[in-house]
Amino acid sequence: MNDSVNDSEKTVERHPRLGRYILALVVLWTSVIAISLLLNLSQSRQKILEMARIQARTSYNEDILYRRWNADHGGVYVEVTDKTQPNPYLSHILERDIKTPSGKLLTLMNPEYMTRQVYEMEVKQEGVRGHLTSLKPIRPGNSPDPWESKALKALEGGQSEISSIEKMEGRDYMRLMRPFVVETRCLKCHAQQGYKDGQIRGGIAVAVPMKPFWTMMRRRLVTLWAGHVLLWLIGVGTILFGGERLMRSDLERRRVEGERAKLIYDLQKALGEVRALSGLLPICASCKKIRDDKGYWNQIESYISERSEAEFTHGLCPDCTAKLFPELHKEDPGK
Numbered sequence: 001m002n003d004s005v006n007d008s009e010k011t012v013e014r015h016p017r018l019g020r021y022i023l024a025l026v027v028l029w030t031s032v033i034a035i036s037l038l039l040n041l042s043q044s045r046q047k048i049l050e051m052a053r054i055q056a057r058t059s060y061n062e063d064i065l066y067r068r069w070n071a072d073h074g075g076v077y078v079e080v081t082d083k084t085q086p087n088p089y090l091s092h093i094l095e096r097d098i099k100t101p102s103g104k105l106l107t108l109m110n111p112e113y114m115t116r117q118v119y120e121m122e123v124k125q126e127g128v129r130g131h132l133t134s135l136k137p138i139r140p141g142n143s144p145d146p147w148e149s150k151a152l153k154a155l156e157g158g159q160s161e162i163s164s165i166e167k168m169e170g171r172d173y174m175r176l177m178r179p180f181v182v183e184t185r186c187l188k189c190h191a192q193q194g195y196k197d198g199q200i201r202g203g204i205a206v207a208v209p210m211k212p213f214w215t216m217m218r219r220r221l222v223t224l225w226a227g228h229v230l231l232w233l234i235g236v237g238t239i240l241f242g243g244e245r246l247m248r249s250d251l252e253r254r255r256v257e258g259e260r261a262k263l264i265y266d267l268q269k270a271l272g273e274v275r276a277l278s279g280l281l282p283i284c285a286s287c288k289k290i291r292d293d294k295g296y297w298n299q300i301e302s303y304i305s306e307r308s309e310a311e312f313t314h315g316l317c318p319d320c321t322a323k324l325f326p327e328l329h330k331e332d333p334g335k
Helices: 002-014 016-072 111-125 146-156 184-193 211-277 300-307 318-324 326-331
Strands: 076-079 097-099 105-109 129-133 162-168 171-181 200-209
Touching: 016 111, 016 162, 016 171, 016 200, 016 211, 111 129, 129 146, 146 162, 146 171, 146 200, 171 211, 318 326
Parallel strands: none
Antiparallel strands: 076 105, 097 105, 129 200, 162 171, 171 200
């Protein structure tokens, strides 16, 4: 293992430029993954917020529908109870309160009164809050809070919807407000208050708790982080593996080139020595010794052996045999 690490370090040291390229690729890949993660996190948050807005809009649309149903019927009569008392703001209506043949006291419930009781039920069951409000409320309970006051001014300025994440009682809520537009059906109860058809007289505010949406977002974040980290690891591993192979391939190429250069050098050196032997050699006419570059006389065998790949084996030619060993020569007349 240590040998492999050392080899990798040596490889990088021998290829500083390639090492810088690999580092640049790792940094680039990391930047791409980081940007992708940030974009996905932002998009995920925007989707979660939009889901909360959709729920708030749905609640608003439902409020408008049952308010219209109530208004289309001129209000509805309900039994007077401790919770549902006659509406003092409808005292100008002659038949605000009526009795049934059995003696039950009924009171007229207009859309605002009905909506207020529905909002109270929603808070207990679902945590969704609703509030009908105005900058000039008739009922003190419809007075706006600071956020609603700011939103109402924006609606009067021409905006069709205001929404943002706000703290309410220490918890996050998606608060949304849309304008409350006076319709002809509303004038039965509010004509004397100066309302006109099509006039913006306030807004309906809806607040949706964000806790379930944040829980959903945390799950998405875990998935996004895990996916991007895994993708980053795969990319970095691929870059390092490919870089290591390139480095080793380059080392092998350099080794082959080095061996080839050495072979060429050896061949050139051998050819040089062959050319030296093929030149003019000073040789003794008597003993046949050869004089070297330093002026020494050497046996021809040693001189040639030192300067070439040739090797010598000794024997006697027929002439020297006859001269040195005449008796042997006579015994073999064929020679």
